[in-house]
Amino acid sequence: MALVAGVLAAMVGPRLAGSREHRRLVDAGRLLTGLARQARARAASEGRTHLVVVDGLEGTARLARARDPLAPPSDPEQPELELLEEETGWARPQPLGDGVGLVEAWLDDEAQDPLAPVAVAFDRHGEATSARLVLATAGGDDRLAFVVLPVTGLTTLFDPDRADLGEEAP
Numbered sequence: 001m002a003l004v005a006g007v008l009a010a011m012v013g014p015r016l017a018g019s020r021e022h023r024r025l026v027d028a029g030r031l032l033t034g035l036a037r038q039a040r041a042r043a044a045s046e047g048r049t050h051l052v053v054v055d056g057l058e059g060t061a062r063l064a065r066a067r068d069p070l071a072p073p074s075d076p077e078q079p080e081l082e083l084l085e086e087e088t089g090w091a092r093p094q095p096l097g098d099g100v101g102l103v104e105a106w107l108d109d110e111a112q113d114p115l116a117p118v119a120v121a122f123d124r125h126g127e128a129t130s131a132r133l134v135l136a137t138a139g140g141d142d143r144l145a146f147v148v149l150p151v152t153g154l155t156t157l158f159d160p161d162r163a164d165l166g167e168e169a170p
Contacts, residue, residue: 021137024097025144028135029157031094032061032146036155038090039063039122047124054133056102056114060093064119096135103143104134104160108150120148128153134160 032052039050042063049066096102105112108130112118120131130150136143145160 021099021139022142024100025135025137025142026157028096028100029144029146031096032133032135033155033157035061035063035094036120036122036128036148036153039120040126040128040153042090043122043124044126049121049123051119051121053117053119054096054102054105055093055117056105057116058093059096059101061096062093063091065091066121099138100135101138102133103136103140104132106130106132122153126153127151 032054035052039052042065043050046065051064051066052061053064054061102114102118105114105118107118107120118131118133120129120133122128128148128150131146131148133146134143135146143160145158147156147158149155
């Protein structure tokens, strides 16, 4: 009986590990989708552009707010953004997940460095930067694309390796 259990564990173990990696990847995609929804809602309610900033090097995503054009820059490295206090809960960086990284980034049809921070902007009218961010597991076997439609600011997740790009990911 122990032999049968050992053989079953050897066969099923790798599949379970793969499904855990896939789950982390989908969770990261859902995190980005949630942040995009928050950015759209905040931009509409405050009348100021909000951004989803994905840092491929740090493996995090966060919300940011565009600086009031009448206020002086508070961050010399990013003068277009308002420097927020660490206590601002909605702007805290959130991890993409263990073993999940940004491997491709496109903004307005231009390739971006996936290791540099990538910012997707949402304005007060609901429009957004056209974006396609591809996340992958550490092994690179599993990939998920996060896409932002520019006119509506709506997002979708799908498998970037499928022929039909409109097919949503499970």
